[in-house]
Amino acid sequence: MPPKKKTKKTMKKIQERSDNDLEAKxxxxxxxxxVLQDHIAVQCESVRTVQSDRVDLRRRMRDMEQTLQHERQDHRDVNSDFSRQYKTMQIELTNKVKRLEKEVSRLNEELALCQEELRKERREREQMEQEKDTAMNDLQHKMDNMETDYEKILHDTLDSLTSQLPVTRQRREDESTTLHQHHKALLSEFGLNARDM
Structure with a gap:
């Protein structure tokens, strides 16, 4: 069969269909x-947001790195300062320990000297106390002997005086009587009576 000839109507339909297809396409x-433009706009906005976020993040990261560097530097400075202070304190403490050890050594020597001096003083004091006790005992013994001697002398003297007392009394009475008589005689010579006086 030979191909059908396309008629104008068919051609027109084909043309319209083709135009409709083209228009639909x-x-x-x-x-x-x-849709693609909207999608591209959304993607561009998203890219801009991401880029802006990236710039912000980079800026924040730089700030954090600077802060971290500052903190590291501060940490190094603090560590350095602590190390210096520690060394200074260690040197001062070592010097203080040495000074105190010297002081302790000197004080121990002084203590030993003082203890030796104290022992010497105690020995001398004990010796002096013994000598004093001996001297006091000797003096007490001498005083006891002197007391005994004085008592003996006193008793002897008192005995002697007691024995001489009657003789002395008699002699005094005799002398008194003689003196009385003499005064009486003198008064009578002057013509006075002794009883009137």
Whole structure:
């Protein structure tokens, strides 16, 4: 069979169908383009947001790195300062320990000298106390002997005086009587009576 000849009507239908297909394709393409443009706009906005976030993050990261560097430097400075203070304190403490050890050694020597001096003083004091006790005992013994001697002398003297007392009394009475008589005689010579006086 030979091919059918296309009629004008068929041709026209084909043409219209073709135009409809083209128009549908065109509309679909326009819609796809609009969707793609929206998608690209969303993607561009997303990219801009991501870039902005990236810039912010980089800036924050730089700030944090600087802060970290400052903190590290501060930490190094603090460590350095602590090390210096520690060394200074260690040197001061070592010097103080040496000074105190010398002081302790000197004080121990002084203590030993003082203890020796104290022992010497105690020995001398004990010796002096013994000598004093001996001297006091000797003096007490001498005083006891002197007391005994004085008592003996006193008793002898008292005995002697007691024995001489009657003789002395008699002699005094005799002398008194003689003196009395003499005064009486003198008064009578002057013509006075002794009883009137």
């Amino acid at each position: 065109y509309r679909r393409s326009v819609l796809d383009i609009a």
